[in-house]
Amino acid sequence: MTMEAPDTTLPPREAMEFDVVIVGAGPAGLAAAIRLKQDSAKAGREVSVVVVEKGSEVGAHILSGAVIDPIGLNRLIPDWKARGAPVDTPVVEDEFLVLGPSGDIRLPNWPMPPLMKNHGNYIVSLGALCKWLGEQAAELGVEIYPGFAATEVLYDEAGAVAGVATGDMGVGRDGLPKDNFTRGMELRAKYTLIAEGARGSLSKQLIKKFGLARNHEPQKFGIGLKELWQVAPGKHRRGLVRHTFGWPLDNRTGGGSFLYHYGDNLVAVGFVVHLNYANPYLSPFEEFQRFKTHPAIRDTFEGGKRLEYGARAITEGGWQSLPDLVFPGGALLGCAAGMINLPRIKGSHNAILSGIAAADAAFEALGAGRAHDKLDAYEQAVREGEIGRDLKRVRNMKPYWSRLGTRLGVAIGGIDLWLNTIIPAIGLGYTLRHGKTDAEATGRASDYKPIEYPKPDGKLTFDRLTSVSFSATNHEEDQPVHLRLTDPKVPIEINLPLYAEPAQRYCPAAVYEVVRNDKGEPKFQINAQNCVHCKTCDIKDPSQNITWVCPEGGGGPNYSGM
Ligand SMILES: Cc1cc2nc3c(=O)[nH]c(=O)nc-3n(C[C@H](O)[C@H](O)[C@H](O)COP(=O)(O)OP(=O)(O)OC[C@H]3O[C@@H](n4cnc5c(N)ncnc54)[C@H](O)[C@@H]3O)c2cc1C
Ligand code: SF4
Helix, strand or coil: CEECCCCCCCCCCEEEEEEEEEECCCHHHHHHHHHHHHHHHHHCCCCCEEEEECCCCCCCCCCCCCEECCHHHHHHCCCCCCCCCCCCEECCEEEEEEECCCCEEEECCCCCCHHHCCCCCEECCHHHHHHHHHHHHHHCCCEEEECCCEEEEEECCCCCEEEEEECCEEECCCCCEEEEEECCEEEEEEEEEECCCCCCHHHHHHHHHCCCCCCCCCCCEEEEEEEEEECCHHHCCCCEEEEEEECCCCCCCCEEEEEEEECCCEEEEEEEEECCCCCCCCCHHHHHHHHCCCHHHHHHHCCCEEEEEEEEEEECCHHHHCCCCEECCEEECHHHHCCCECCCCECHHHHHHHHHHHHHHHHHHHHCCCCCCCCHHHHHHHHHCHHHHHHHHCCCHHHHHHHHHHHHHHHHHHHHHHHHHHCCCCCCCCCCCCCCCCCCCCCCHHHCCCCCCCCCCCCCCCCHHHHHHCCCCECCCCCCCCEEECCCCHHHHHHHHHHCCCHHHHCCCCCEEEEECCCCCEEEEECHHHCCCCCHHHHHCCCCCEEECCCCCCCECCCCCC
């Protein structure tokens, strides 16, 4: 067994052998784990499965909307209701609003293509659902290790993936072992399923190493910011799903909001900004805060209380950006590959379906005595099955939106979507390209003016640092910085003059600052302990100089209901 970067100065790692190792306890990873055990019980053939999760517990790093299409859950655990799944708010009302600076227009529901309607869907906390899925998996005999980050891919002599290693614990900021140093573990497997979600750190390495994105469009992303509120009972409309686009974003900046009323007077409010925005002065966090002050929105929160805050990148490239899903020894699942249906803002159903498909392919391969090869049956099931059909229909929406702006792009994209819905077998026959990466789409500061954002009032709108405290983020402070700069000079020497160093604004957790000394000389400061693991810096840095790597396992946000 060879490792990517052998470090001969450290003691060897202990190794454990499994049939299947799964990285990430999100809907995709947990669905794969559950399905493997279900397949095993049905066939009467043992299969050993382990899941590693970097959050302190299952669900701690999950942030979603979420309105879920139950198609995946129905397939995985048909009796989920009887088993007490935390899925109990059916959608009863669907509203689409276009916001202007002071008014709004409600779009009628009748022209919406059927797939945009939420009848039959449920409003949930995806974190709570994952926690429950984790319990179902554990009952079936899956070993789940929360608090362990997979930091390294293991390869065999033939170059196939042969498992992962978890990170060492107790390493100081200087990179040296501390008194509590503990070596990571090698988790070796016949198949390794990577279910890290959007912009996974191992996924990124694997996509590069095996050239998985070579024949596809670049992946596109958005940043999703979210707050969970408990609102005054009179303001709560259980089962209401409201989406907006328009203000405060200008017509050239893609994005929109969601407000989901569910549970006990809870409202999940979120704002997505497409990361191909050009103005380097834009701050997605401040846009979100400003959005809440709109007359059509603010009333919901008056008299209410913010409970949680967080942010996470969301994949937006869809069908044309889906990389090759399989490599020797494993596969990419869910949003590690990018399976979000953007106009629906839904990906959890495809994450679960992909977990099921990957598990079935791995189980069949194991039964045939195979190991460390490509699970081609999985790739085929995704591309030719429900996931492929779901993504293909909406494939031109994002490119139209990016090229034509929000008003015209959404209108033309909507017509395209309708036609693809009416004639799905034929479709429209063309697939628009995305072109640039989100990093490349960043414009020069000299072409834009700084944006003056209103000051937060501390009741409806907040600053970033106060907000981070509502994500319960915690990292061991004495550890190497997990936001690695390829060249430490780039932020000040290149990004600052060219782009006014946008990391200061796109990071939703105030991790990056340009501070000045007595002489007024700028210095780039990284407050790594604030990081909420959204991965935006890894995506949007115009110089592609920041690499997000997993910090010590268990560090990061501790979401309880996101
Ligand atoms: C703001 C926002 C709103 C959304 N709204 C909706 C919605 O309303 N409906 C819907 O269906 N979908 C929605 N989505 C999309 C949905 O959340 C995703 O499609 C879904 O979560 C993808 O599941 P996944 O299992 O692939 O990844 P994730 O849910 O991201 O899970 C990945 C897991 O892997 C862990 N992990 C990552 N790297 C490692 C590592 N190296 N080692 C160990 N663990 C690791 C993470 O901590 C995480 O727990 C939304 C997404 C966002 C960001
Ligand atoms: S440092 Fe990067 S990953 Fe962490 S919160 Fe900021 S933008 Fe997100």
